[in-house]
Amino acid sequence: MHDILKMIARRLGFGLGTLLAVSIIIAGAVELLPGDLAQEILGQSATEENLAQFRKELGLDKPVYERYLTWLGGMVQGDFGKSLANQREISELMGVRLKNTLYLAAIAAVISVPLSLFLGILAALYRNGIYDRTVNVTTLSSISFPEFFVAYILIFVLSVHLDLLPSISNISEDLDAGERLRRAVLPALTLTLVVVAHMMRMTRAAIINLLASPYIEMARLKGLKPGRIITKHALPNALAPIINVVVLNLAYLIVGVVVVEVVFVYPGLGQLLVDSVSKRDIPVVQACCLVFAMTFILLNLLADVLSILSNPRLLHPR
Amino acid sequence: MSKIQELEYLAKQGRISRREFMERAAAAGITAGMATTLMAGTALAAPKKGGKWRFGTSHGSTTDSLDPGQFANGGINQIGYSLRNHLTEVDYSGKLVPELAESWSASDDAAQWTFTLRKGVEFHNGKTMTTEDVIASINHHRGETKSAAKPILAAVKELKADGPDKVVFTLEGGNADFPFIVSDYHVAIMPAKSDGTVDWQSGVGTGPYTVESFEPGVRYKGKRNPNYWKSGYGNFDEVEIITIADVAARTNALTTGEIDTMDRVDLKTVHLLKRRKNIKIEEVTGTLHYTMPMHMDVAPFDNHDVRMALKLSLNREALLKTILRGHGVLGNDHPISPANRYHAGDLPQRTYDIDKAKFHMKKAGLSNLKVKLSAADAAFAGAVDAAVLYKEHAAPAGIDIEVVREPNDGYWSNVWLKKPWCMVYWGGRPTEDWMFSQAYAKGADWNESHLDHDKFNKLLIQARAELDENKRREMYVEMQSIVRDEGGTVIPAFANYVFASAKNVMHRDSMAGNWDMDGTKASERWWFG
Numbered sequence: 001m002h003d004i005l006k007m008i009a010r011r012l013g014f015g016l017g018t019l020l021a022v023s024i025i026i027a028g029a030v031e032l033l034p035g036d037l038a039q040e041i042l043g044q045s046a047t048e049e050n051l052a053q054f055r056k057e058l059g060l061d062k063p064v065y066e067r068y069l070t071w072l073g074g075m076v077q078g079d080f081g082k083s084l085a086n087q088r089e090i091s092e093l094m095g096v097r098l099k100n101t102l103y104l105a106a107i108a109a110v111i112s113v114p115l116s117l118f119l120g121i122l123a124a125l126y127r128n129g130i131y132d133r134t135v136n137v138t139t140l141s142s143i144s145f146p147e148f149f150v151a152y153i154l155i156f157v158l159s160v161h162l163d164l165l166p167s168i169s170n171i172s173e174d175l176d177a178g179e180r181l182r183r184a185v186l187p188a189l190t191l192t193l194v195v196v197a198h199m200m201r202m203t204r205a206a207i208i209n210l211l212a213s214p215y216i217e218m219a220r221l222k223g224l225k226p227g228r229i230i231t232k233h234a235l236p237n238a239l240a241p242i243i244n245v246v247v248l249n250l251a252y253l254i255v256g257v258v259v260v261e262v263v264f265v266y267p268g269l270g271q272l273l274v275d276s277v278s279k280r281d282i283p284v285v286q287a288c289c290l291v292f293a294m295t296f297i298l299l300n301l302l303a304d305v306l307s308i309l310s311n312p313r314l315l316h317p318r
Numbered sequence: 319m320s321k322i323q324e325l326e327y328l329a330k331q332g333r334i335s336r337r338e339f340m341e342r343a344a345a346a347g348i349t350a351g352m353a354t355t356l357m358a359g360t361a362l363a364a365p366k367k368g369g370k371w372r373f374g375t376s377h378g379s380t381t382d383s384l385d386p387g388q389f390a391n392g393g394i395n396q397i398g399y400s401l402r403n404h405l406t407e408v409d410y411s412g413k414l415v416p417e418l419a420e421s422w423s424a425s426d427d428a429a430q431w432t433f434t435l436r437k438g439v440e441f442h443n444g445k446t447m448t449t450e451d452v453i454a455s456i457n458h459h460r461g462e463t464k465s466a467a468k469p470i471l472a473a474v475k476e477l478k479a480d481g482p483d484k485v486v487f488t489l490e491g492g493n494a495d496f497p498f499i500v501s502d503y504h505v506a507i508m509p510a511k512s513d514g515t516v517d518w519q520s521g522v523g524t525g526p527y528t529v530e531s532f533e534p535g536v537r538y539k540g541k542r543n544p545n546y547w548k549s550g551y552g553n554f555d556e557v558e559i560i561t562i563a564d565v566a567a568r569t570n571a572l573t574t575g576e577i578d579t580m581d582r583v584d585l586k587t588v589h590l591l592k593r594r595k596n597i598k599i600e601e602v603t604g605t606l607h608y609t610m611p612m613h614m615d616v617a618p619f620d621n622h623d624v625r626m627a628l629k630l631s632l633n634r635e636a637l638l639k640t641i642l643r644g645h646g647v648l649g650n651d652h653p654i655s656p657a658n659r660y661h662a663g664d665l666p667q668r669t670y671d672i673d674k675a676k677f678h679m680k681k682a683g684l685s686n687l688k689v690k691l692s693a694a695d696a697a698f699a700g701a702v703d704a705a706v707l708y709k710e711h712a713a714p715a716g717i718d719i720e721v722v723r724e725p726n727d728g729y730w731s732n733v734w735l736k737k738p739w740c741m742v743y744w745g746g747r748p749t750e751d752w753m754f755s756q757a758y759a760k761g762a763d764w765n766e767s768h769l770d771h772d773k774f775n776k777l778l779i780q781a782r783a784e785l786d787e788n789k790r791r792e793m794y795v796e797m798q799s800i801v802r803d804e805g806g807t808v809i810p811a812f813a814n815y816v817f818a819s820a821k822n823v824m825h826r827d828s829m830a831g832n833w834d835m836d837g838t839k840a841s842e843r844w845w846f847g
Contacts (some may be wrong), residue, residue, distance in 0.1 A: 034728035041381065041467050043390055047763040053463035085388075085720070086534055096533070153569050167570040167576075170537065170560055216548030260603045263573070265562045267536040275380040275535055278727070286382075 003315055008301065015272025015297040022293045023286055027068045027213060030282050037084050037280045038062055045176040058084050071283060081283040083276075090287045094272065098291060100171065101268040103255035107184050108191040113246055116196045120242075125230055127208060139197035151263040153304045158186065168265040172269075191257060195249045202245040206238035240307040240314065247303035255292040320697055367542075369846040370556040371823070373835075374438025374568045374577040378561030380535035385518045386506045387458060387465025392581065395503045395838045396559055397538045401442075402506035402523030405452070406435055406497045408837055409749055410826045414498055418447065418507050418524065428492035428783045433500075435483045439547050441509050442522045449479035454510035456500075456569060458518070466502035469756070469763060494790070495749040503838065526552025526842045528622040535561050540841075553845035572597060572818060579819040579844075581835055585643040591818060599818050603647055603747020604831035605655045605753075607696055607812045610691070610708075611766035613738040614806035618689065623682035628689070630678065632710040633670035634810045640707065642702040645816050649809035652798040653744065653753050656812070657831035660750050660794035665802060675715040686716040692740035693721055696729035704810070735766055742766060743813075748832045750794045751782050758801060767806035774800045822847050 038054035039046055055061045058069075072242060074081050080090035119139070123132045142150060159167040169183040207230055219229045258270030267287055276284035308314045331345050377393030386402070389395050405419040417423070439447045456477055459465040476488040489496065489514065499505070508516045508523055521529035524547070527540030538559045546552040560577065561567040568580045569587070573594060583591060587621040592599050612619035612628070619625060634648050647656060650668055654661050672702030679687065693705035702723060724733045724740070747753040747762040756762055760770045761776055774797055781793035799809065813836040824847040836844070 034725075035731040038464075039389060039728070039731040041388060042464075046466070046731070047469055050464050052466050053462060057464055075594065083381070086383030086385075088534075152566060159574050160570060163574070166576055167574045168562065168567060170576075172531075172533075172537065223444075262564050263567050265560065265564075265567055269535070271535065272380050279379060279381040281381055 004305060008305065018297060019293055022289060026286055026289045027064065027282065030280060030285055031064045033280060035280065040279045041085060071286065080287050081286050083281055085279055085281045088260065090284055093284065094287055097269045100266065101254060104184055104187055104266060105250065106269060107188040108252055108253050111188060112192040112195050113199065115192065116199035117203055120200040121207065121230060121235065123204040124207035125226055135200065139200055141259055142193040143197035147190060147194055147259045148263050151191050151260060154186055154190055157176050170265045170267065180317045187226060187260050187266055190260050191253055195252060199245050199249055204241050206241045207234045210234045210238055236310065239310040243306045243310065244303050251296050251299045254295050280281050335373060360676045365550045365553045365845040367372050367553050369554055371554040371841065372558045372560065372577040372592065374560050374562040374571050374580045376563055376565065376568065376582040378535050382534040384521050384532065386504050387463065388409055390504055392834050392838060393559060393561055396835060396841060397501055398506055400527040400540050400557060400837045400841045401525045402520050404506055404507060405500040405526050408830055408832045410830050410836060410843055411828050412830055412832065414501065422497055428494045428785060431487045431496050432480065435487050437483060437824065440545050441524055441526050442528045442543055445509055447507065447524055449483065449485050451510045453477055454477060454514055454516040455507045458506065458516045465504065467502060470499055470502060471766045479554060494782060494785050495599065495751045498749045525827065527557055537561065551842050554841065557841045577815065578823050579840065581817045582723055583816045583818050584815065585645055588816065596821050598821050599816065601645060602715055602829050603804060603812060603832045604657050606815065607649060607653060607655060607746060607809055608746050609617065609742045609744060610739065611742060611806040612806040614675060614768045618687060619738060619806055620806065621682050623678040626676040627675040627715060627717065629668060629808050630671045630675040631715040631717055632708050632808060633711045637707055638811050639706055640794050641704050642813055643812060646811045646813040647818050649811045651802040651805065651807065651809045653757065654750055654798050655746060655807060658750060660684065660791050661800040662795040665799055670711065672714050679716055686718065688718045688720065690720045690722050691741060692724050692733050692737040693739040694724040694726050694729045694733065696726035698743040699739035705741060745833065754778055769805050771800055771804060
């Protein structure tokens with residue numbers, strides 16, 4: 001246990017370094033984009049004079065490293081700063097969006113993780129049979145279509161034709177829990193269709209991989225039922241790779257859903273990031289990217305810890 | 319729908335006139351007496367209060383703010399008009415009418431304007447509007463400011479109160495259209511703070527709706543201002559303006575009843591949407607137009623014949639049909655639309671004429687010509703396709719247009735006004751003077767074709783201060799013909815504003831064309847039938 005804690009501490013330390021590196025890269029990258037906030041906001045109606053005034057008021061005329069250090073100074077004290085475009089507190093701007101994003105990711109995860117494990121185990125059990133092939137073909141097709149296409153098909157069937165679910169999921173704070181859930185179902189289903197294949201295939205492959213091992217053969221020779229062999233003997237040993245894939249997909253559900261957000265008008269973090277990049281609102285871009293980077297760092301850490309717990313040998317790589 | 323029901327419906331919508339109704343009713347075999355009775359029944363219903371209007375707009379970004387100086391898209395403009403009023407307004411029929419100003423008058427040289435404020439108008443917070451509020455609101459765009467409205471108010475030399483209910487603007491020169499300027503969506507009247515600046519942050523105004531919640535780029539929710547001073551306006555109990563950037567999502571939301579109105583209908587599928595029983599398509603010809611300005615001081619565009627050859631080698635009808643699917647009117651190389659007061663309708667329409675184009679090429683001493691045209695869909699949807707069409711149309715005249723595809727990102731800062739020939743769109747301006755002074759006058763910030771025409775510049779100043787209608791019309795017509803024949807801007811088409819509503823969303827017998835969505839004042843003007 002002590003070893004695990006040491007590893008966690010070390011990884012968190014690395015994580016901080018990664019975040020710092022990410023923030024420097026982001027600041028540099030946004031700087032490389034053509035135009036700045038003043039030009040993007042004023043757009044066609046910009047004149048030299050009010051551009052200059054705009055930059056002066058927001059401090060955009062200062063060199064990039066100076067702006068970065070000011071921002072970093074605030075950040076270290078836990079102050080995300082204000083959006084340059086509309087002077088709102090970023091923590092406030094992002095808080096609601098982050099909650100929405102996590103909410104959607106949670107619903108999608110609750111549907112997709114058990115579903116794909118279940119499908120994967122069954123596929124391993126009845127491998128190469130008609131069930132296995134059907135599941136493979138279906139999930140692989142749903143992952144191969146672009147997300148917005150899957151979304152449109154779902155809207156067309158479930159919303160326009162059957163009138164079961166709303167076509168847009170513009171959830172807001174004042175909706176009651178039931179209505180919120182109802183509005184989040186379609187995007188969650190879309191995301192489920194997108195991530196199931198990956199997790200399902202990994203479960204199947206990891207289990208099948210083990211089925212050739214001597215201890216499984218022993219179990220079979222003992223006369224155990226195939227279902228029991230897979231769930232009790234093979235699955236615990238196959239958990240490490242499965243956990244990794246599951247966690248990778250969880251990260252995707254949080255950071256990679258901008259297309260789904262646009263199609264369903266879901267007010268999540270992705271849309272905020274896209275808007276801020278296109279308007280060059282650097283503090284907001286930074287804040288979003290740090291949240292995304294943190295998601296990856298923490299989830300990866302979680303994956304490793306869970307893998308080690310399921311298989312302590314991993315703590316001592318040879 | 320039977321013929322008669324359809325006619326009744328059209329008449330109710332105000333889409334056919336009384337005369338047309340009678341004629342078509344007669345054609346359908348209805349007696350005149352009967353038709354008159356029917357027509358009486360179709361008289362436009364008076365606005366009714368109530369309901370929650372949900373509007374899905376393509377515009378809106380998380381970077382939007384309630385500062386009217388930074389308003390930059392139709393979504394936030396609609397919110398602005400829901401919260402606030404202006405001194406004057408362009409009404410649903412396109413006329414300039416008093417709003418927070420009760421009346422106004424000009425000095426003989428049109429250089430001094432006195433606006434008398436309406437009495438007893440209250441802000442949402444109960445404060446009564448005074449001259450201080452008006453002055454602070456106008457000054458928000460003057461002097462040291464980042465407001466986009468600074469250029470249009472730059473001519474205001476002095477602004478002061480005269481008694482408790484009058485404000486006096488002194489301009490640098492005469493401007494007969496000045497009352498139009500203060501109707502601009504930037505120049506909203508907001509409450510003044512004690513330090514003389516203006517309170518835009520709270521969203522408090524004198525307008526038809528209050529701010530219940532505002533999440534930039536997501537939604538605005540407003541409740542009816544119970545004290546709204548206009549009658550027949552601000553009819554909805556609640557309004558919700560939702561940003562739905564994806565056109566397919568917007569269309570789905572409308573067809574499934576999630577929203578009542580959408581803007582920017584997808585022109586490729588509008589014929590399918592039209593078939594839906596509970597949805598109506600609305601279309602208004604406005605001042606929105608596409609331009610392709612050539613820098614007139616850069617070769618080869620400094621040659622009049624080259625410019626004429628280029629203007630003649632574009633098939634406008636084909637462009638209108640393919641890019642706009644017919645939802646627009648042909649442009650005649652000047653920026654004044656049929657919706658403007660002094661539109662020169664008598665100028666002959668410029669057509670696609672390869673022989674004439676060749677003639678001008680020969681006169682310029684050229685047998686072939688290679689030019690670059692910069693385009694990106696940031697200029698307008700379909701701009702790149704339009705450029706490619708142009709290339710095909712011009713080829714027979716020996717003109718080789720190389721279409722340069724520019725990035726959408728930063729188009730307005732890196733391509734427009736920088737590249738010698740590019741694609742642009744203009745939201746249009748309510749007055750001729752405004753349009754010409756901003757984009758065609760010598761020294762204007764946005765003189766995109768670098769036009770510098772002595773006669774034109776002189777006429778512009780004369781017409782601006784001219785108070786006689788007929789003389790003004792003559793001058794503006796002449797200016798349109800100068801821009802058309804000697805200018806450097808190809809203006810192929812005016813695009814209609816096309817939007818769609820549920821059938822029960824009603825509006826008056828005409829809609830303003832100065833901006834999209836009934837002059838972006840749909841929330842104030844419309845109602846549920």
